[in-house]
Amino acid sequence: MLIKVKAYPQAGKQEIIKKENDSFEIWVKEKPIQGQANRAIITILTDYFKIPRENIKLVRGFKQRNKIFEIIK
Numbered sequence: 001m002l003i004k005v006k007a008y009p010q011a012g013k014q015e016i017i018k019k020e021n022d023s024f025e026i027w028v029k030e031k032p033i034q035g036q037a038n039r040a041i042i043t044i045l046t047d048y049f050k051i052p053r054e055n056i057k058l059v060r061g062f063k064q065r066n067k068i069f070e071i072i073k
């Protein structure tokens with residue numbers, strides 16, 4: 001399953017909001033430097049979907065605000 005994520009790095013909070021079936025907005029406190037924000041987003045997604053970290057893969061948008069993740073259940 002592919003999901004779309006709009007990332008908000010360097011926010012004052014950590015939060016996930018489901019916009020549609022496959023679309024999320026995620027706020028993280030980490031900076032978008034050397035993948036810190038991407039790793040924080042993956043951590044939030046593992047908690048949300050209750051799956052291991054290895055089952056989430058960033059497919060597109062490594063350096064963009066709009067990202068696509070693959071979720072393997």
